[in-house]
Structures are given as structure tokens and as C-alpha cells.
Amino acid sequence: MKKMLAMLLTGAMVFSLAACGNSSSGNAPAQSGSSSEGSSSTESKPAEEPAGGPVTLNVTTTYAGEDTNAGNYQDAIAAWQEETGNKINDASASSAETFKARVISDFEMGSEPDVLFYFNGVDSNPFVEAGKVVSIDEIREVYPDYAMNMKDGMMGASPVDGKNYSVPVNGYWEGLFVNKSVCEAAGIEIPTADTTWEEFMEICQKVKDAGYTPIAASFAEIPHYWFEFCIYNYLTPATHNILPESVDDEHGKAWVDGISDMKVLYEKGFLPENTLSATDGETFQLFIDGKAAFLIDGSWKVGGIESSTDDIDNFTVTYVPGKNDRKSTDIIGGLSSGWYITRKAWDDPEKQKACVDFISYMTSDEMVSKFASVSATALKNGVQVDESQLSSLAVAGLDMVEGATGMAGAVQDQVTQEARVPVFNGMPDIVTGKADIATAVADLLALVEAGQ
Amino acid sequence: MSSNIYKNKKPVIFFLVPAFAFLAVFLYYPFLQNILNSFRVINNLGSSAKGWNDPWFANYVELFKDANIRTALVNTLKMIAATIVGQLGIAIVLALMVDNIKKGQKFFRTVYFFPIVIAATALGLLFNIVFLYDKGMLNQLREMFGAVKLVDFKDNAHAMLTMMIPVTWQYVGFYFIILITGLNNISDDLYEAATIDGASKWQRVRYISLPLLHNVICTCGVLAVTGALKVFDLPWIMFPKGMPSNSTWLTGTYMYYHAFESHNVDYSSAISVLIVVLGVVTAKIVNAVFKEKDY
Numbered sequence: 001m002k003k004m005l006a007m008l009l010t011g012a013m014v015f016s017l018a019a020c021g022n023s024s025s026g027n028a029p030a031q032s033g034s035s036s037e038g039s040s041s042t043e044s045k046p047a048e049e050p051a052g053g054p055v056t057l058n059v060t061t062t063y064a065g066e067d068t069n070a071g072n073y074q075d076a077i078a079a080w081q082e083e084t085g086n087k088i089n090d091a092s093a094s095s096a097e098t099f100k101a102r103v104i105s106d107f108e109m110g111s112e113p114d115v116l117f118y119f120n121g122v123d124s125n126p127f128v129e130a131g132k133v134v135s136i137d138e139i140r141e142v143y144p145d146y147a148m149n150m151k152d153g154m155m156g157a158s159p160v161d162g163k164n165y166s167v168p169v170n171g172y173w174e175g176l177f178v179n180k181s182v183c184e185a186a187g188i189e190i191p192t193a194d195t196t197w198e199e200f201m202e203i204c205q206k207v208k209d210a211g212y213t214p215i216a217a218s219f220a221e222i223p224h225y226w227f228e229f230c231i232y233n234y235l236t237p238a239t240h241n242i243l244p245e246s247v248d249d250e251h252g253k254a255w256v257d258g259i260s261d262m263k264v265l266y267e268k269g270f271l272p273e274n275t276l277s278a279t280d281g282e283t284f285q286l287f288i289d290g291k292a293a294f295l296i297d298g299s300w301k302v303g304g305i306e307s308s309t310d311d312i313d314n315f316t317v318t319y320v321p322g323k324n325d326r327k328s329t330d331i332i333g334g335l336s337s338g339w340y341i342t343r344k345a346w347d348d349p350e351k352q353k354a355c356v357d358f359i360s361y362m363t364s365d366e367m368v369s370k371f372a373s374v375s376a377t378a379l380k381n382g383v384q385v386d387e388s389q390l391s392s393l394a395v396a397g398l399d400m401v402e403g404a405t406g407m408a409g410a411v412q413d414q415v416t417q418e419a420r421v422p423v424f425n426g427m428p429d430i431v432t433g434k435a436d437i438a439t440a441v442a443d444l445l446a447l448v449e450a451g452q
Numbered sequence: 453m454s455s456n457i458y459k460n461k462k463p464v465i466f467f468l469v470p471a472f473a474f475l476a477v478f479l480y481y482p483f484l485q486n487i488l489n490s491f492r493v494i495n496n497l498g499s500s501a502k503g504w505n506d507p508w509f510a511n512y513v514e515l516f517k518d519a520n521i522r523t524a525l526v527n528t529l530k531m532i533a534a535t536i537v538g539q540l541g542i543a544i545v546l547a548l549m550v551d552n553i554k555k556g557q558k559f560f561r562t563v564y565f566f567p568i569v570i571a572a573t574a575l576g577l578l579f580n581i582v583f584l585y586d587k588g589m590l591n592q593l594r595e596m597f598g599a600v601k602l603v604d605f606k607d608n609a610h611a612m613l614t615m616m617i618p619v620t621w622q623y624v625g626f627y628f629i630i631l632i633t634g635l636n637n638i639s640d641d642l643y644e645a646a647t648i649d650g651a652s653k654w655q656r657v658r659y660i661s662l663p664l665l666h667n668v669i670c671t672c673g674v675l676a677v678t679g680a681l682k683v684f685d686l687p688w689i690m691f692p693k694g695m696p697s698n699s700t701w702l703t704g705t706y707m708y709y710h711a712f713e714s715h716n717v718d719y720s721s722a723i724s725v726l727i728v729v730l731g732v733v734t735a736k737i738v739n740a741v742f743k744e745k746d747y
Contacts, residue, residue, distance in 0.1 A: 098497075100496070100497065100498070101496070101497030101498035102498060103498070104496055104497070104498035104499045105497075105498030105499070106498075108498065108499060108500050126496060126499050220693075220695045220696055220697075221692065221693065221695065272585075272586075273585070273602075273604070274585040274586075274604045274606065274607065276607075276695075276696050276697060277585075277604055277606040277607045277608075277611070277695060277696035278585060278606070279580075279692065279695075282580075282584065282585065282586070285586075286586060289586075291586065416495065416715060417713060417714050417715045418495065418714045418715050418716045420714075421714050425693060425694075425698075425714075428696060428697040429697060432697075434697075
């Protein structure tokens, strides 16, 4: 009897394991027999007429979790599926390191999605170098109208070969957020497009003398916004994105001088007293609570400020005052993510047209305007936003971008996380004089040179 | 009634194999792969290696040169000491006191155990507010008592203490429960006999409770020390990236930082090998120090 029971239990276990193993097969994406995984073929052919049935696309994006466009994305794919009869297998996830690792790993294993919305900076280098995504030029050979509503120069060319591989949706800008009540209490004018860096230093001194913290920034955790603008002050929109070859060349000197200015900010006491031990969240709270006057951050912070205050009209955003050849109206901004079509899907006659159709749908003027709202876009016609629906802070952001005389991408996007360590993580030692600025920059460049 | 099922070991092996296979696939294979990875060049999580390091043991040489590793090792040793004294010491005192009361034992068991069920990330955020520089709970209390200058509890001078307090506090209840269960297993007859012989309360604790609790304390000691080697979540929430000025690194947080923040995956693998070696050596030492006795 017991033997029988043991056999039954064993059988049940084996059966359940087998069932578990097969459970995903029902949802497995349709794989085409003609898929040429890892193909480096550059000769493009138009998609053959689909067999007639609906196509299933595997799609991965960062529109998930806390992303403000997660809802818009779900609505959009539901509408596209209904319109076309095609199906989307969505594997979107929040933009975290684990997501990046999963995408890179999928490409390595040959199980990449058909379409993905992903970063276009150094994060995309592994699969661009491997030829696993299709360039815009190649797609246009077959579909000449593809992404023609976008400015080619703003699409976010790959650092690998300078070609466009992705179609961007919404980008970012960085600006100087201002707490108006602190400025009023300190008796100072809010910086404008004409304010110079030297005048800004005088403004900060007045804010400090009035008993407030001039600048809300954590140099321990997030020094990169001030890093960008401080070195930008010694460069121009045309030269900001060129990495120094050595610490002694023109760009290397600009980096050293810019970081020296960050040290001056610290030494003059313009930063929170605990800037070397506070988190970014803590210093942001100083700004919201009316204890700090200025904050450099990105367009994504508009929503953060809106949700953190009951008086959004107390906040505005303006240009970060400039120095030397950089005008104050030269801003940092760009489009750091976009829609890619993978080589695997492109070479699949059943999927090629559906991929192009899907991305065209997701990057139409109407859809991009909906996703972008106040952030930067590459649309030739600009965004169509109803300003009456926006907060005064969001409108100030739009005005700032509209009045910009130049825009450069964040140069940190060209430097890998590992290479950033000597300068970004070493910032507390740099501003306190424990580490030499030129040595830190040289160490960063050495890591860049080593390909890390 | 005898049955062949107990003599025939084949079904037992059959049932053990899945668990072993699971461990082999998800623990032993990744561990061996991790050792291999520590000799390779890997610049992204998920990406394959770009060849071997030059020399192949470069990461292990770097471990000896890296000042942050030294900081992490020293801090981890401090954390072990804080764990033994803070977690285990306080838990023993609390357990002995609660064991001596007749009413309310269940209440105190629940109260002291409660921090264990709260996620470490939530505790990290909670203590961030307690130790906040501007209008944190402690600084507000100090202001109430007349202090005029704010104290930065997260600066270089206070950071380690600020980190150890919540870590210690979180696990006191865990050891308290184990110890009080051990105390409950001691026969009341022994205490009654000692009382009749005129033993004071302290003598009963000294000569009955503590000796009979020795093996339980040893088990708790091993758990506490090995737990201190792995502590990660709460320190990372309160002091990300070794803030301030690389002074709060622990071996766990430093390994995570290199894997997920700086993307130096191969060096992170080398650190994890170091952690395993450290864990094995420490466990041996702890087992020797907290040697269990046969009664």
C-alpha cells in the first residue's frame, strides 16, 4: 500500500514538474522559421505579404511602474492592437539596472524582443556593436516615410558609429529651478536669461546672508547636474559633448576649471551644510520647504515638484547663468531613449511591417505630444500641448526650451558608470581638497581610454 | 509491521534529487561561475566577458590596494562586534527580565519581535527621518532641550554609529524569541530547588539560567556573526554609495555598488569571493569560540 502511495506521489511530482516546465509554452511568442538570429546582413528587403493572420510582437519598454507615461503607453498599445488586430506581448519594466541587465542579456542569448524602447547612449553599445538592431537609414530604404516627422539631428545618434538607430519620443532638459518665496525673502531678483555666472555668485551670497541655503544639492550623491553646467561654462553647445583626450587639452582644462568652480561653491558655503552626507531627497526637501533658493534638475522634476507642494506658483524654472563663451540660454538637454527594431524582427517577413507600423504609431506627432508634454522632442512640428492644462512651472519650462539658443546633451552619458567613479563619487574629497581635481579627471579619462 | 519502503532508499533519493538539482543550478553553478567571472573583464550586468583580465588575478591584487575594501572590512568587523554586544547582549538581558515576570510575557514577545516583520527598506526610511539633519526627530528633540546647533548624525564622525543603531535594534527581537524559548525549556524544578536552598534571583540566573542557556547563546552567536557579514539593505538605504566620503562601506554594500552602480561586474565578483572566504573563516572562528557543550 505504502509502495503504491510512494509511486503515486512520485508520479504526481513528476507530472507537476512537467506541467510547470510547459506552462509558458502557451504564451511563447511566435517564432518565425526564417528568423536569422544574429544576422549582420545589411541588404534590406521589403516584408513579404504577411500570411494573413495577426502578428504578435514582443515589446520591451521602460514605460512601467512609476513612469509617468506608463498609463499612456498601456492605452496606446491597447488602441493599436484593436486597430490592427495584431497582438503585443509586453515585457516592460521600470528603468533600473536589473532591466538594463535583462535587455543586454536577452540580446546576448538571442532572445531579444522585436521592438524595444531603450536608451540610445553608451547603454545601447553592446547590441549596436553586435549589429542586432536596424539603423533608421536601412529602414528608410524600404519604408521611406519612417520617422520622417523627426529631426534627424536630434534623434540621438549611437556613440558607436554616429548613426541613428532609434526613434525618440520624449527627451529632457535641465534648468535652474527657483523657489520664489526664498528669493523674495532674501531681496533678490530671480535669475534671467541675461544673468551671468558672476552675478549669480553675488545673488547666492545675498541668499546666504539672508539666512537661507542658496543651492539645494547633494554633492555626495548627485553632483552631476552642477558638473554638467560648470564645465559647460568653459565650453559651448558645439564642444560640450567632446570628451577630453587628456587632462591638458582644451576640454580637459575645461573640466578641471568647471570642477574647480564646484569647489568654490562648496567653499563659499552656497551648498547645504550637510551636502557631503545628505541624500538628494533631503536636499530637494530643503528646496520645497522654502529653505533653499535654487536647484538644478531635469524636466522630470516638474512632476516631482508639482506633487510635493500645494503652491506650485511659488516655483519656476529658468536658465542656469552662463560664463565665458556659454550663453545662459545655452541649455543641457536631449533625447536619451528611443524605439529600436531588432535585426531578428526586421529579417522576419511576418513581423517587419508590423514593427514599422507599431513604431510609426507610437512616434506620431499626436502620440509624442501626449507622451512628451513639457519635455523636449525631436518633432519637426514641435509638440502640440494645451498650455491651459499645464502648471505655471511646466509653462516656464516650455518657455525656457523655446528661448534656448543652444542645446547640448549631458556629457556624462558618454561616460560609463565605472569611469565616472573618480569624479562623481570622489566629489566630496575633491571639494574638500583631499583629492586633486586634475588627478581625478585624469583617472576618469584613463578608465574611458581603457574602455570601461 | 515492517515494510520494504523504509529499506529501499531509491524513492528517498528520487525526492532529494530535485532539491539538490535546484541548489546546483541556482547556487553552486552561479558560485563557480562567479569565481570564473572574477578573472574576466565584464563591464555590464548581463553582458558576456570581453576576455581575461591582464594579469588574470588583477582583481585580487586590486583588493589589496583598494582603500575602500579596507574600510569595508574594518566596518564589517565593527558591525560584528556591535551585533554580538548589541543584538545578542540586549536580547539576553531582555529575555532574562521577561522570563522573570509572570504576566505580560506574550505582550513583550510580540512587542520585541515586531521590528523583524518590518521591511528593512521601510526601517531605513524611518531612521532616515529620525536622524535627518534638518528637522529630524533627534534634532527637534535637542532643540526642545535648548540646543542651538544642528547635529549632522550622518557626517563622518557619527555615520557608523548612526548605521549600527537601527541594524542592531532590528534584530534584537529575533534573538530574544530564540533565547526566551530556551529559557522556557529550563525545568521549574531547578529554580524551585535553588530557591529552597536559599539562592537569590541573581544566583539563579548566574548558576542555572545562563549555563543551561549556553548552547542556545552559541547558536545565536553564530547566527548573529554570519548575519552581520551579510547585512546590506538597511545600510544601503541610509548610506548609499558609502556616504559620507566612502566611510560607511560594508563588504555587502561595496559588492553591490560595483555590480549595480559602477558596472565593474568582475571586480564585484572578486569582492563576493572575498565575502565567502571571510564568511567561512569567521564561521570557523565563531564555532570555536561559541563551542556547544554536551549536558
